[in-house]
Amino acid sequence: MSENRTRMMRSLLLISGLLLAASAPAFAASEADFKSAYAAAAAAEKEADAIRDQWTTAEAALKAARKAADAGNFDQAIAAAKQAEALAKAAIFQAASEKDRWKDAEVR
Amino acid sequence: MRAGPPIRLGTAVLSLAALALAVFALNARAAPASETPDPVADAKAFRDYFVKKFPTVKPDDFVNGPYSMNQDMRKQWEDMEQFPPYEFALEAGKEMFSKPFKNGKTYADCFSNGGIGIRQNYPYFDEKEGKVITLELALNRCREVNGEAPLSYMKDDMAALTAYMAYTSRGKLMDIKIPNDPRALAAYENGKRYFYTRRGQLNFSCASCHVQNPGERIRAEILAPALGILNAMPIYRSEWGGMGTISRRFVSCNSQVRAVALEPQSEEYRDLEYYLSYVSNGLPISGPGSRP
Numbered sequence: 090m091s092e093n094r095t096r097m098m099r100s101l102l103l104i105s106g107l108l109l110a111a112s113a114p115a116f117a118a119s120e121a122d123f124k125s126a127y128a129a130a131a132a133a134e135k136e137a138d139a140i141r142d143q144w145t146t147a148e149a150a151l152k153a154a155r156k157a158a159d160a161g162n163f164d165q166a167i168a169a170a171k172q173a174e175a176l177a178k179a180a181i182f183q184a185a186s187e188k189d190r191w192k193d194a195e196v197r
Numbered sequence: 198m199r200a201g202p203p204i205r206l207g208t209a210v211l212s213l214a215a216l217a218l219a220v221f222a223l224n225a226r227a228a229p230a231s232e233t234p235d236p237v238a239d240a241k242a243f244r245d246y247f248v249k250k251f252p253t254v255k256p257d258d259f260v261n262g263p264y265s266m267n268q269d270m271r272k273q274w275e276d277m278e279q280f281p282p283y284e285f286a287l288e289a290g291k292e293m294f295s296k297p298f299k300n301g302k303t304y305a306d307c308f309s310n311g312g313i314g315i316r317q318n319y320p321y322f323d324e325k326e327g328k329v330i331t332l333e334l335a336l337n338r339c340r341e342v343n344g345e346a347p348l349s350y351m352k353d354d355m356a357a358l359t360a361y362m363a364y365t366s367r368g369k370l371m372d373i374k375i376p377n378d379p380r381a382l383a384a385y386e387n388g389k390r391y392f393y394t395r396r397g398q399l400n401f402s403c404a405s406c407h408v409q410n411p412g413e414r415i416r417a418e419i420l421a422p423a424l425g426i427l428n429a430m431p432i433y434r435s436e437w438g439g440m441g442t443i444s445r446r447f448v449s450c451n452s453q454v455r456a457v458a459l460e461p462q463s464e465e466y467r468d469l470e471y472y473l474s475y476v477s478n479g480l481p482i483s484g485p486g487s488r489p
Contacts (some may be wrong), residue, residue: 143457144398191393194404196246
């Protein structure tokens, strides 16, 4: 019973190790992944700038992404870049929805 | 089974009615009351709105911002006015104003009436240039044309100079003109659009605070009414620990709602100043002022 249990434990450990090894490339963020996420965020922020409606939080997230990437923390860098992209896109949406809607608030 | 078709028909009729209502609502949103700018009507409606909202506040008192809205703050402010915090800037501004540039000329040479008692006429629309000229912009242009480096638009020397010029206009009524020039009307309309447009992550417009909620607290501050809000500029703000210009006010408002501020004296800010000043026509200049 005890021998069987030890064998089972060894198998489990081996399988876990193999799974971890196989999944490592899929989960660990690379510099290439960061560059792609950063480029998307920077493009959205550039669009927000062109329509004069940038958010300070999007700018801060973009800076945080660059800082984390410089420190080699690509997981954190990608998360910050994605946040920056989402914020920049929200700013673009805001500007589009306010294009005429501001008139509703006007004192008449 | 026989009951099926009438129910489907009823649902279809209801759906169509809902769709028609939605289309009507969308059309109503897309086409507000009037699309033709009418600054005179705007200014009247603007003033009437505040007078109706605050029936106990005398119209001229709106230029005193939060002090017109709260008696406790007013008492403190009246005491503070015995030794106002903008006094040093006022003295510095007077000295700077009269000190000649390296070429011997002074600021007085750049302005009508030697720059004294003219604050109420700024900003104005320059038909030659086709743009709004603010007092801050005019001061820097004066410097540059006389071979001096421009000042920062935000505080210090610029705030001191505008404080002195405002002081010489105290009590004079804001008198902004919109010439018969479609570009002037477009600048006015652009300023109005900027004033009412929500921006920043907090999704606030200038009007969210200063039209919809004056007199209410936002954190520790009491929001000032938009009517006459620029008549008290420049101001000493305790929050800033010093003086600030109209440019600084716009920049800091944008930052507070988490919007990236525009560059001082950008077209949007100049047009905003034009709009806000125009709708405050007839109210006295009270600058320089002080605010918490």
